[in-house]
Amino acid sequence: MNLSSVRIALRGIVANKLRSFLTTLGIGIGVGSVIVLVAVGSGSAVASRKSLEALGSNLLTVRTGGFGFGARGGTQSATYSITDSDVTALENKQNAPDVAEVVPAVNVSSESIVYNGATDTPSTISGTTTNFSSVRNYPVQWGSWFTQQQYDTHANVVVLGLTDVKDLVGQNAVGSALVGQQVLIGGSSFDVIGVFKSKGTNGFQDQDSIAIMPLTTARDTFVGNNGTISGVTVQAKSAGRATAAQTEVTDVLVAQHPGSSSTDFSVLNQASALQAVSTNNRTFTVLLAAVAGISLLVGGIGVMNIMLVTVTERTREIGIRKAVGARHGHILTQFLVEATLLAGIGGVLGAVGGIALSAFVKIDNVVPVVEPYSVVLALAFAIGVGLFFGSYPANRAAKLRPIDALRYE
Numbered sequence: 524m525n526l527s528s529v530r531i532a533l534r535g536i537v538a539n540k541l542r543s544f545l546t547t548l549g550i551g552i553g554v555g556s557v558i559v560l561v562a563v564g565s566g567s568a569v570a571s572r573k574s575l576e577a578l579g580s581n582l583l584t585v586r587t588g589g590f591g592f593g594a595r596g597g598t599q600s601a602t603y604s605i606t607d608s609d610v611t612a613l614e615n616k617q618n619a620p621d622v623a624e625v626v627p628a629v630n631v632s633s634e635s636i637v638y639n640g641a642t643d644t645p646s647t648i649s650g651t652t653t654n655f656s657s658v659r660n661y662p663v664q665w666g667s668w669f670t671q672q673q674y675d676t677h678a679n680v681v682v683l684g685l686t687d688v689k690d691l692v693g694q695n696a697v698g699s700a701l702v703g704q705q706v707l708i709g710g711s712s713f714d715v716i717g718v719f720k721s722k723g724t725n726g727f728q729d730q731d732s733i734a735i736m737p738l739t740t741a742r743d744t745f746v747g748n749n750g751t752i753s754g755v756t757v758q759a760k761s762a763g764r765a766t767a768a769q770t771e772v773t774d775v776l777v778a779q780h781p782g783s784s785s786t787d788f789s790v791l792n793q794a795s796a797l798q799a800v801s802t803n804n805r806t807f808t809v810l811l812a813a814v815a816g817i818s819l820l821v822g823g824i825g826v827m828n829i830m831l832v833t834v835t836e837r838t839r840e841i842g843i844r845k846a847v848g849a850r851h852g853h854i855l856t857q858f859l860v861e862a863t864l865l866a867g868i869g870g871v872l873g874a875v876g877g878i879a880l881s882a883f884v885k886i887d888n889v890v891p892v893v894e895p896y897s898v899v900l901a902l903a904f905a906i907g908v909g910l911f912f913g914s915y916p917a918n919r920a921a922k923l924r925p926i927d928a929l930r931y932e
Contacts, residue, residue: 529864531857536864539833543865546822546829550869550905551876553819557812557901558877559884562891564808570889581623581762582658583769584791585755585776603780603787605752613757618775621768624658624758626651629738631745636687636734637707643690645683646732648708649753650741656682658758661735666702666717674737679744681708682717684733708734711744757790765792812897816904822869823908830862830916841920855921862913863906870905874898 536543587603610627612618631648655661656668669680685698692700698718705712713736722730742748759768769790776788834841841854878898881891 529860531861533864536861536868542829542832546825546865547869547872549822549825550819550866550908551822551873553816553822554870554873554901554905555877555880556818556873557816557904558874558893558897559880559891560811560814561808561897562877562881562893563884563886563889564811565892565894566889568805568808569892581759581765581768583757583759583765583772584789585757585772586789586791587787603783605755605776605788606779607750607752609776609779610752610755612775612779613755613772619768619771621760621764621771622757623760624654626655626658626756626758627738627752628655628754628756629741629746629751630753631709631741634709634745636683636691638691638701638704641691643687645687645734646728648734648736650736650738650746652738655735655756659756661722661733662720663717664720665698666715668717669737674739677739677743678737679711679713679740680716681706681713681734681736682719683715684719684729684731685721686729686731687734688718708736709745819901819904819908822905823866823912826862826865826909827912827916829865830858830913831919833861834858834916834920851921855917858917858920859910859913862917863909866905866909866913867902870902873905874902877901 585605587605605627607627610625613622613625616622628649628651631650634648635642635644653669653671653674656663663682666682668682669678672678673680683701688698688701689696691706698721701715702718704715706715707713719731719733724730757768757772759765769792772790773785773788777783777785780787844854878893881893884891
């Protein structure tokens with residue numbers, strides 16, 4: 524390729540401005556789509572990873588039965604329940620040396636919070652122990668967390684999520700609006716002693732729609748004191764010891780319930796969940812890029828169509844150039860350069876547009892993250908499309924016999 528080929532190609536592009544613009548637009552849309560969709564996929568992966576990492580990579584979630592996936596997946600157990608004695612056994616360092624903290628919880632179902640005539644139904648209402656806030660990474664931003672004394676005295680106190688505060692007081696309310704106030708939960712009066720720091724959504728539910736009270740209070744008022752636990756969160760001493768803690772927890776539960784097996788209890792390792800989510804997000808991102816890549820192929824077909832029209836329109840020009848000494852390679856290069864320039868210009872415009880659009884797109888808590896590799900690959904693919912789909916028209920032009928080209932009307 525030489526400068527004369529580039530000049531001729533540019534003259535051909537400028538001579539048909541509208542046609543060239545529409546061709547580059549098709550390529551640009553394809554490149555921009557690839558960049559934006561990969562950015563959305565990457566942003567989704569980052570959001571999911573942050574949500575899981577916020578819970579802690581050394582956390583284990585314990586339930587009876589199965590979660591429905593993974594090595595320990597299965598159906599929900601109707602025979603075994605996690606009990607207070609199981610929690611005591613898990614807290615015993617001789618039984619589970621790699622376990623640092625155990626956080627039991629009971630779920631309160633179908634209850635609403637009422638304040639000054641406003642009603643709110645949190646996604647989660649639970650009773651738990653004093654170590655919930657630190658282990659589950661739910662810091663209190665306004666007010667305070669309940670104390671061991673309030674736990675022991677079965678105090679009617681509750682800590683709410685920011686979503687619930689806004690639903691009860693107003694969307695412009697700050698977290699402190701309900702601290703110190705009394706609300707009704709299931710007809711019983713509770714003092715709001717604190718409001719959690721906002722955590723947003725985790726892709727599945729609003730983490731700020733939550734009400735937490737002492738486990739002792741929840742049993743007295745709502746679920747009864749039958750000694751059973753809805754679920755347990757276990758904190759391993761470190762992320763590196765989470766797998767060992769997972770084995771210890773399963774062994775303790777099986778030992779506590781004669782006749783049971785490991786499939787009767789599900790111990791979900793947060794680190795394993797994080798790895799699974801990362802794998803799924805990578806697959807999702809590749810799928811999005813592949814779908815966007817189809818539009819690039821469509822744009823390439825547009826390049827081929829335009830170049831075929833260009834060759835037909837410039838048949839006499841080709842004949843004249845060959846008559847004055849232009850060889851096969853010169854004609855081939857001329858039209859390949861033109862096709863590549865069309866694709867390249869469209870690719871650059873699409874890349875700029877895709878990067879700019881990614882800065883304005885936001886879906887829930889997902890902020891698109893532009894990946895440099897997607898920009899490079901999209902541009903390279905666009906130029907490759909220009910070369911590939913421009914090669915046939917260019918080769919067709921180069922093969923024209925001078926005498927036939929000069930006679931063309």
